[in-house]
Amino acid sequence: MKRLLIALLLFLAACAAPMQPEDCFEDEFYDPVDQVCYLACEDDDSCQEVEGGFGSWLGGFLDAITGSVYDLGETEEGEVLVTYSVADGNIESPTYADAMTDEEADIQEDEDQHTVMWLEFAQIIPSEQRTLVTQFGVFSDGQDETLAFVQPIDDSPTNWMLAMDPNDTRDKSELTYTLIHEFGHVLTLNDGQVPFDETAYFAEDDETIEAAEAACDGYFTGEGCAGWDSYIGRFYELFWLDIVEEHAEIDPEDADALYDFYTIYEDQFVTDYAATNPGEDIAESWTHFVLNEEPDNDSIAAQKVLFFYDFPELVALRNDILGRVYSQSRR
Ligand SMILES: [Zn+2]
Incomplete structure (x- = not known):
């Protein structure tokens, strides 16, 4: 019980940072695009071992999430303070909305934090699965309320923007939960699933x-x-x-x-x-x-x-995502 608690606290304190191949444990693989170590299985035996590990760890994951986790799905135009393009897995070429307050200006300037926030998403969702997410936005509605949202991009609506609020990213479990939820919208609403009208x-x-x-x-x-x-x-x-x-x-x-x-x-x-x-x-x-x-x-x-x-494609995707989230929880 105590061990679980310590593991949980470590997980909550962890913050996304690029990983190098030498950071990976012996049983992990390395993804050079997303700069992340991850667990994966290749045959039935190793799959059972990995999934067995997921099983006992997963039991406590959702319980660790406090507070209500939800998004509003939509925000008014102009609320996104910084908009990045996503290219080759990284964010670049930021454009800035007019900041209305000093706090908004501070948020806009903190590019390091924007990179960390993007990495939180990139390290969870494999790059080949998130090709439709071509913009990354930073917004803030203050602490709590909306943590993240996705929406079709106005001038290219078959692509999507993911936007995140830097005031709400401290709780790693809640963040993970929310980013997987947001990705779920892209997965189920993209033009390949629902022809854009x-x-x-x-x-x-x-x-x-x-x-x-x-x-x-x-x-x-x-x-x-x-x-x-x-x-x-x-x-x-x-x-x-x-x-x-x-x-x-x-x-x-x-x-x-x-x-x-x-x-x-x-x-x-x-x-x-x-x-x-x-x-x-x-x-x-x-x-x-x-x-x-x-x-x-x-x-x-x-x-x-x-x-x-x-x-089967979603079961495989689940294993990919869990292999990444679980690897991060070990650090
Ligand atoms: Zn939602």
Whole structure:
């Protein structure tokens, strides 16, 4: 018990820094693009060993997360203080918004911190998996509130920006959780999964959006129409069809009404935030799929996590991500 606590504290104190091949333990591999050591397995025996290690460690991971972890999904234009391009795995060519306060100006100047924040993401998600994330933003809404968000890039909306708040990155477990959640949005909403509908996404009138929703044979995400064979379309068909009418009655801004909805269907959601909408539900379920052991009960919440085990590419991605997160936790 004590040992677990010490390991946990060490994990919380760890801060992303580029690693060199000589930093890797004997059983680890080195990724030169993301400058990170990671665990991976090549055959059944070593996989069992690695996954066995994940299993006992994972048991405590989600418990370590305190506070509520969530994002708002959208922020108003102009709130991103610095925007970087992502090239060859690194951030470069920053552009700056007008700082309104001294604190914002301080945030803009701290390029070292921006690099560390980007590395937190790059060291978790392998480079070949995050090619759609072509911009990195730094924003701040003060301490707590939104830690990170992703959104399509306005002038190239099939690519994505990841933005992070430097005031909220101290808790490493919460940060890891949130970055995997945010990546879950890119994974489930990207143009390959949900063909981007420019007219509807940029529409400012309800009629255009309603028309796109009505024409959609599948689930309309806001970015476009997700067919029944996309991850989110299938997820929606399996888990949302019988609650969607009741959910549609709720004002999305009304947090109390959303929480009441969650309490009615608590066994269907991995967290209260998951009840926000199908997009947040699949991102939260994805995060629990990555960061938790395989569920052994048959609640609908558990089925939502088991959903991802049906996709071999996502099981492989989970192992890649865990191999990186677990390696960092050993340091
Ligand atoms: Zn989200």
